[in-house]
Amino acid sequence: RGRAARTELLTRRGLAGIGPKEALLIGLAQGVAILPGISRSGLTIGVGLLLGLEWSAAAEFSFLLAGPAIFGATALKGLEALREPAAYGGLLGLYLLGTALAAATGGLAIKSLLGLLRRGRLAPFAYYCLVVGSCALLLSLR
Numbered sequence: 001r002g003r004a005a006r007t008e009l010l011t012r013r014g015l016a017g018i019g020p021k022e023a024l025l026i027g028l029a030q031g032v033a034i035l036p037g038i039s040r041s042g043l044t045i046g047v048g049l050l051l052g053l054e055w056s057a058a059a060e061f062s063f064l065l066a067g068p069a070i071f072g073a074t075a076l077k078g079l080e081a082l083r084e085p086a087a088y089g090g091l092l093g094l095y096l097l098g099t100a101l102a103a104a105t106g107g108l109a110i111k112s113l114l115g116l117l118r119r120g121r122l123a124p125f126a127y128y129c130l131v132v133g134s135c136a137l138l139l140s141l142r
Contacts, residue, residue, distance in 0.1 A: 014057045022051045030065055056117040063110050
């Protein structure tokens with residue numbers, strides 16, 4: 001059993017390899033990520049990799065797992081805004097538009113990143129992070 005288990009772990013699995021046990025463990029990792037300073041996606045992808053998932057499968061499941069949490073948080077804020085629209089100073093429409101645009105661009109960004117992961121080409125994403133990170137650092141020094 002020990003040798004077979006090690007061989008199974010070394011054989012990376014795709015999304016079809018996620019069973020109830022893997023889903024539960026990755027979900028628990030997402031719960032731990034509410035602690036300050038812990039990256040939700042980093043932790044869930046890392047746990048997926050430890051469980052023997054392929055990079056692209058771990059990343060895709062991590063992003064899919066984020067959907068319900070993000071939707072729930074958005075719905076709660078939306079209900080709060082509908083209960084007290086005056087708290088938004090008459091700008092509720094702009095907040096809703098901003099939320100919709102953020103959801104659309106976030107979805108496109110995730111789709112693009114997953115495409116890069118499936119093709120095994122993360123260099124463009126690394127260059128993007130380098131440029132954006134450098135700009136953010138330079139702007140923070142002003």
